[in-house]
Amino acid sequence: MKIFTLVLTVIGIGLVIFNATKLNFEALFTGESQTALITIVAALCAIILLQILRISKKIEKLDNKR
Numbered sequence: 001m002k003i004f005t006l007v008l009t010v011i012g013i014g015l016v017i018f019n020a021t022k023l024n025f026e027a028l029f030t031g032e033s034q035t036a037l038i039t040i041v042a043a044l045c046a047i048i049l050l051q052i053l054r055i056s057k058k059i060e061k062l063d064n065k066r
Helices: 001-019 031-063
Strands: none
Touching: 001 031
């Protein structure tokens, strides 16, 4: 599970970086920039959810040791 979340996190970071290059700061909410912004927000949400999953698995593992 750790490798799975790590791989998906790296893919999410790659998506954020790729879409950051597509942004046009003069017209941020039109055309391709709008799509890039939506994708950046979605990738960041996915990264946050993966980290929450990873932390919850660590807590579950510690709880089972007790």
